[in-house]
Amino acid sequence: MKRGVSRATLISDGASLGENVLIGPHTIIYDNVxxxxxxxxxxxxxxxxxxNAFYEDDExxxxxxxxxxxxxxxxxxxxxxxxxxxxxxxxxxxxxxxxETIMGDHCKIGIxxxxxxxxxxxxxxxxxxxxxxxLKSKIGNFVWLYPYSILLNDWNPPSNTLVxxxxxxxxxxxxxxxxxxxxxxxADSLIGAGSHVREDVPKESVMVGQPARRxxxxxxxxLRNEHTRGYAYPWRFRFExxxxxxxxxxxxxxxxxx
Amino acid sequence: MKRGVSRATLISDGASLGENVLIGPHTIIYDNVxxxxxxxxxxxxxxxxxxNAFYEDDExxxxxxxxxxxxxxxxxxxxxxxxxxxxxxxxxxxxxxxxETIMGDHCKIGIxxxxxxxxxxxxxxxxxxxxxxxLKSKIGNFVWLYPYSILLNDWNPPSNTLVxxxxxxxxxxxxxxxxxxxxxxxADSLIGAGSHVREDVPKESVMVGQPARRxxxxxxxxLRNEHTRGYAYPWRFRFExxxxxxxxxxxxxxxxxx
Amino acid sequence: MKRGVSRATLISDGASLGENVLIGPHTIIYDNVxxxxxxxxxxxxxxxxxxNAFYEDDExxxxxxxxxxxxxxxxxxxxxxxxxxxxxxxxxxxxxxxxETIMGDHCKIGIxxxxxxxxxxxxxxxxxxxxxxxLKSKIGNFVWLYPYSILLNDWNPPSNTLVxxxxxxxxxxxxxxxxxxxxxxxADSLIGAGSHVREDVPKESVMVGQPARRxxxxxxxxLRNEHTRGYAYPWRFRFExxxxxxxxxxxxxxxxxx
Numbered sequence: 114m115k116r117g118v119s120r121a122t123l124i125s126d127g128a129s130l131g132e133n134v135l136i137g138p139h140t141i142i143y144d145n146v147x148x149x150x151x152x153x154x155x156x157x158x159x160x161x162x163x164x165n166a167f168y169e170d171d172e173x174x175x176x177x178x179x180x181x182x183x184x185x186x187x188x189x190x191x192x193x194x195x196x197x198x199x200x201x202x203x204x205x206x207x208x209x210x211x212x213e214t215i216m217g218d219h220c221k222i223g224i225x226x227x228x229x230x231x232x233x234x235x236x237x238x239x240x241x242x243x244x245x246x247x248l249k250s251k252i253g254n255f256v257w258l259y260p261y262s263i264l265l266n267d268w269n270p271p272s273n274t275l276v277x278x279x280x281x282x283x284x285x286x287x288x289x290x291x292x293x294x295x296x297x298x299x300a301d302s303l304i305g306a307g308s309h310v311r312e313d314v315p316k317e318s319v320m321v322g323q324p325a326r327r328x329x330x331x332x333x334x335x336l337r338n339e340h341t342r343g344y345a346y347p348w349r350f351r352f353e354x355x356x357x358x359x360x361x362x363x364x365x366x367x368x369x370x371x
Numbered sequence: 372m373k374r375g376v377s378r379a380t381l382i383s384d385g386a387s388l389g390e391n392v393l394i395g396p397h398t399i400i401y402d403n404v405x406x407x408x409x410x411x412x413x414x415x416x417x418x419x420x421x422x423n424a425f426y427e428d429d430e431x432x433x434x435x436x437x438x439x440x441x442x443x444x445x446x447x448x449x450x451x452x453x454x455x456x457x458x459x460x461x462x463x464x465x466x467x468x469x470x471e472t473i474m475g476d477h478c479k480i481g482i483x484x485x486x487x488x489x490x491x492x493x494x495x496x497x498x499x500x501x502x503x504x505x506l507k508s509k510i511g512n513f514v515w516l517y518p519y520s521i522l523l524n525d526w527n528p529p530s531n532t533l534v535x536x537x538x539x540x541x542x543x544x545x546x547x548x549x550x551x552x553x554x555x556x557x558a559d560s561l562i563g564a565g566s567h568v569r570e571d572v573p574k575e576s577v578m579v580g581q582p583a584r585r586x587x588x589x590x591x592x593x594l595r596n597e598h599t600r601g602y603a604y605p606w607r608f609r610f611e612x613x614x615x616x617x618x619x620x621x622x623x624x625x626x627x628x629x
Numbered sequence: 630m631k632r633g634v635s636r637a638t639l640i641s642d643g644a645s646l647g648e649n650v651l652i653g654p655h656t657i658i659y660d661n662v663x664x665x666x667x668x669x670x671x672x673x674x675x676x677x678x679x680x681n682a683f684y685e686d687d688e689x690x691x692x693x694x695x696x697x698x699x700x701x702x703x704x705x706x707x708x709x710x711x712x713x714x715x716x717x718x719x720x721x722x723x724x725x726x727x728x729e730t731i732m733g734d735h736c737k738i739g740i741x742x743x744x745x746x747x748x749x750x751x752x753x754x755x756x757x758x759x760x761x762x763x764l765k766s767k768i769g770n771f772v773w774l775y776p777y778s779i780l781l782n783d784w785n786p787p788s789n790t791l792v793x794x795x796x797x798x799x800x801x802x803x804x805x806x807x808x809x810x811x812x813x814x815x816a817d818s819l820i821g822a823g824s825h826v827r828e829d830v831p832k833e834s835v836m837v838g839q840p841a842r843r844x845x846x847x848x849x850x851x852l853r854n855e856h857t858r859g860y861a862y863p864w865r866f867r868f869e870x871x872x873x874x875x876x877x878x879x880x881x882x883x884x885x886x887x
Contacts, residue, residue, distance in 0.1 A: 123396055135684075138639055139397045139655045139673070141414055153684050156657055157397070157415055157673055157705075159446045159464075168393075168411050168443060185684060188675045188707060189415075189723075191446060191464045206675075206707045206725050207447075207741065209464050209482050224725045224743045225465065227482045227500040227518075239787070242743040243761060245501060245518045245546075257787055260743070260761045260779055263518055263546050265564065268595040269603040270543055271497070271515055271610045285786055288761075288779050289807055291547055291565050306781065307807050307825050307839060309565050323565060323581055323839055337784040338792065345785040352787045381654055397655045399672055415655070415673055417704045417722075426651075426669050426701055449704055449722045465705075467722050467740045483723065485740045485758040485776075503759060503776045503804075521776055521804055523822065526853040527861040528801055529755070529773055529868050534854065549805055549823050567823045581823060581839055 127175075128161065137188065144175040145194060149182035156188045163194055164212060176212065193230065205242070217254070221355070232277065237356060241288075249277025255349070255356070256280050259288040259306070266294045281316065283347060301347050303331055317347075385433075386419065395446065402433040403452060407440035413464075414446045421452055422470060439476065451488065463500070475512070479613070490535065495614060499546075507535025513607070513614070514538050517546040517564070524552045539574065541605060559605050561589055575605075643691075644677065653704065660691040661710060665698035671722075672704045679710055680728060697734065709746065721758070733770070737871075748793065753872060757804075765793025771865070771872070772796050775804040775822070782810045797832065799865060817863050819847055833863075 122136050127144035135153045136142065142154070143161030154160060161178045178192060181200035186192070190204050195212035203221040204210070210222070211230030220234060223242035228234075232250040240246070240258045247266040252258075264278040276295035280286065284298045287306035298304065299316030308325040318327045319334060331346035345351070353359040358366035382388075382400040389408035394400065398412055401419030412418060419436045436450060439458035444450070448462050453470035461479040462468070468480070469488030478492060481500035486492075490508040498504070498516045505524040510516075522536040534553035538544065542556045545564035556562065557574030566583040576585045577592060589604035603609070611617040616624030638652050643660035651669045652658065658670070659677030670676060677694045694708060697716035702708070706720050711728035719737040720726070726738070727746030736750060739758035744750075748766040756762070756774045763782040768774075780794040792811035796802065800814045803822035814820065815832030824841040834843045835850060847862035861867070869875040874882035 138657060139415070141396060156675060157447075157655070159414060162446065165443070185681070188678065189447065189465075189673075189705065207465050207483065207705075207723050225483050225501075225723065225741050229500075242745075243501065243741075243759065259786065261519060261547075261777060265546060269592070269606070270517065270545070271606055272594075272603075273610065273612070287786070288781060289547070289777075289805070293564070306809070334785070336788075336790075338788075338790040345788075348785070348787055352789065354789070397673070399654060415705075417672060420704065423701070447705065447723075465723050465741065483741050483759075487758075501759065519777060519805075523804060527850070527864070528775065528803070529864055530852075530854075530861075531868065531870070532854040547805070551822070 125161075131182065143178075143194060146175075146178045146180070148180045149184065149200065151182055152180060152184040152186070154180075154186045155190070158186060158189065159191045160186070161194045162191050181218065196230070199236070219355075219357075223260075235282075239355075247275075247277060249275050251277060251279045253280055253282040253284070253300070255283045257285045259286060259290070261288055262286045262290040262292070262304075264292050268294050283349060285348070301331055303334070303346060383419075389440065401436075401452060404433075404436045404438070406438045407442065407458065409440055410438060410442040410444070412438075412444045413448070416444060416447065417449045418444070419452045420449050434470065454488070457494070477613075477615075481518075493540075497613075505533075505535060507533050509535060509537045511538055511540040511542070511558070513541045515543045517544060517548070519546055520544045520548040520550070520562075522550050526552045541607060543606070559589055561592070561604060641677075647698065659694075659710065662691075662694045662696070664696045665700065665716065667698055668696060668700040668702070670702045671706070674702060674705065675707045676702070677710045678707050692728065712746070715752070735871075735873075739776075751798075755871075763791075763793060765791050767793060767795045769796055769798040769800070769816070771799045773801045775802060775806070777804055778802045778806040778808070778820075780808050784810050799863060801864070817847055819850070819862060 122140050124142040125144045128142045128146040131150035133151045137156035140158040146161035167173045176195035178194045179197045184202040187205045189206045191209045193212040196214040198216045199218035201219045205224040207225040210228040213231040216234045217236035220238045222240045226244045228246045229248045231248045234252045235254040237255045241260045243260045244258045245263040247264045250264040266275040278292045279297040281300035283301045286304045289307045290304045291309045293311045298314045301317045302314045303319045305321035309323045310325045317331045319329045334345045336345045349363045380398050383402045385402035386400045386404040391409045393411045395414035398416040404419035425431045434453035436452045437455045442460040445463045447464045449467045451470040454472040456474045457476035459477045463482040465483040468486040471489040474492045475494035478496045480498045484502045486504045487506045489506045492510045493512040495513045499518045501518045502516045503521040505522045508522045524533040524535050536550045537555040539558035541559045544562045547565045548562045549567045551569045556572045559575045560572045561577045563579035567581045568583045575589045577587045592603045594603045607621045638656050640658040641660045644658045644662040647666035649667045653672035656674040662677035683689045692711035694710045695713045700718040703721045705722045707725045709728040712730040714732045715734035717735045721740045723741040726744040729747040732750045733752035736754045738756045742760045744762045745764045747764045750768045751770040753771045757776045759776045760774045761779040763780045766780040782791040782793050794808045795813040797816035799817045802820045805823045806820045807825045809827045814830045817833045818830045819835045821837035825839045826841045833847045835845050850861045852861045865879045
């Protein structure tokens with residue numbers, strides 16, 4: 114890959130690009146954007162998208178957007194000003210990340226997602242396509258969100274009192290799951306596809322239904338396929354692609370951390 | 372903001388721009404588009420997107436698209452030819468508005484929505500992200516649609532007999548709600564998240580479930596948060612951000628209307 | 630329509646364009662893309678989008694992407710390298726088609742969909758907006774997928790054992806339907822909106838609910854509208870727009886095939 118900047122790209126003089134950055138054609142980099150080393154920004158992106166005040170106030174200053182090192186932002190992504198995103202981030206086509214999003218390292222966000230901002234997302238989070246992360250959400254490490262899952266924040270819509278969802282480390286949120294405002298999904302829990310979760314979920318719970326009920330401990334879930342046998346959860350002992358324990362296993366990695 | 376048109380923008384000679392319009396780079400304005408005063412069109416938009424016949428018929432004439440005054444169309448939006456949109460409209464990234472959409476003033480449409488056209492949307496409607504408004508829908512004033520809600524139109528898919536949903540003033544449609552073809556949601560009603568509504572909803576009803584049932588009158592819903600007490604609905608007496616009664620309250624505004 | 634290529638378009642020398650192709654402004658055509666005769670590619674598209682290895686490996690060669698004849702790709706579409714798409718394809722705005730997608734002729738894909746790749750889609754398939762087709766899906770001829778429907782592939786997420794959904798000819802998948810990993814939906818079946826289908830569906834079944842249950846044979850469903858009477862399914866005897874039997878009826882068309 115030849116690194117550099119396409120002629121058709123519009124980059125503000127007030128943006129700061131690291132070493133070896135690649136920026137695709139028809140991409141716009143606004144004021145006050147900082148992009149780390151070795152990061153790729155694809156075509157047709159808007160990076161540092163101004164807040165609405167930009168269009169109303171001549172004195173508007175774009176709040177800083179920080180994109181880390183070694184990240185890959187695919188075509189057609191919009192990232193608002195005013196966020197702080199970690200290293201090794203991947204974001205796919207059509208996704209929008211709004212302001213006041215704080216994100217850790219090694220996260221992946223799929224296609225056509227909406228991250229509404231004013232939220233915190235820690236390390237190694239996997240957000241599949243078409244997910245909506247509502248305002249004020251708090252997402253732990255190694256969390257998985259599947260398509261059409263949503264984190265709500267308003268018990269009495271429309272209101273001025275938004276309370277975000279909290280998802281603890283290693284939890285898995287199935288496709289089409291609805292997480293109600295302010296609930297906490299405990300660590301390692303599994304929320305089944307299409308479940309409507311209205312109350313706090315104790316850690317290591319399997320929740321299913323509308324409304325969702327706890328049907329078992331995650332240790333009770335057996336793998337369901339012809340090639341492997343045994344128990345499915347916690348998933349970190351059987352899945353490692355893209356995880357920091359890839360190639361060595363979770364136990365060894367934990368030992369190495371000490 | 373310096374008003375004007377980016378060099379990279381492609382604007383048809385057959386388009387008409389009002390005073391003080393701003394058009395972002397890589398945006399295309401097709402024939403027969405009229406844009407009102409003080410309106411901003413962001414980057415990477417297609418405004419006046421031709422109907423399919425454009426590609427089949429050399430004599431094709433793009434039907435008129437009217438975008439009102441003081442509107443804000445964010446990056447990556449596609450608006451088809453053949454619609455009439457009001458003043459003070461806001462549309463966010465990745466949303467598509469198809470032909471024969473008639474929209475009032477002061478509407479907001481979120482990210483990655485699909486407005487299928489042949490529909491009517493009155494004033495001050497709030498459509499959150501990832502919503503699908505089906506063909507032939509009729510949406511009243513001050514209606515709220517939350518993410519992944521859908522307005523269906525075909526009882527026997529696929530068929531040639533589409534019947535749209537009608538939503539009356541002040542109704543609230545929760546996230547992931549499915550509104551079946553041809554039903555009417557009465558004024559001020561609240562459709563809970565994930566509800567599947569198969570029949571007409573009397574005004575001021577709270578509907579929940581799959582299929583949805585009326586669980587109470589909206590007057591029975593208490594606010595659910597630590598900061599405020601009292602009853603939640605009708606919402607217009609406790610919520611005013613962006614509404615015409617902002618700063619004076621709904622009662623005073625109603626008096627002023629007379 | 631004047632055929633040709635916009636000045637603002639970036640086309641690789643390693644791409645091959647058929648006769649009478651039209652390519653919109655701000656569209657990128659990558660290496661090793663072949664586009665058939667009379668096909669239109671709209672503005673702001675990425676065609677032959679490279680796989681991730683493009684950004685990691687200097688020796689990367691873009692796998693071939695074949696787009697057939699007489700196709701219409703609307704603005705803002707991303708199609709990855711490494712797929713083989715048939716003739717008369719229509720794809721709408723914001724949709725992404727990933728690698729290893731094999732598609733037949735005369736398919737239509739709506740707005741903001743995600744086709745995850747490694748899947749097979751036969752002829753005359755209709756995918757409405759905001760649909761997610763998971764990895765390893767197999768979709769037959771004349772299948773309909775409505776908005777927010779999803780084809781899952783992982784019983785124990787996250788895992789390394791993906792098993793795709795199979796949908797047989799003429800089946801209809803309602804809006805917000807969840808099809809669980811590895812199931813087969815039998816020919817001519819109708820999956821109601823919002824249904825969660827966890828087991829194989831026998832052909833000609835009507836399935837409804839969470840979890841979905843078989844409520845009747847498709848022959849038992851009467852048309853529900855004021856203009857027509859009679860039975861609704863199989864739909865091919867009463868619906869023909871865009872189908873190969875348009876104007877002659879299904880029976881005649883079947884006779885002509887012999």
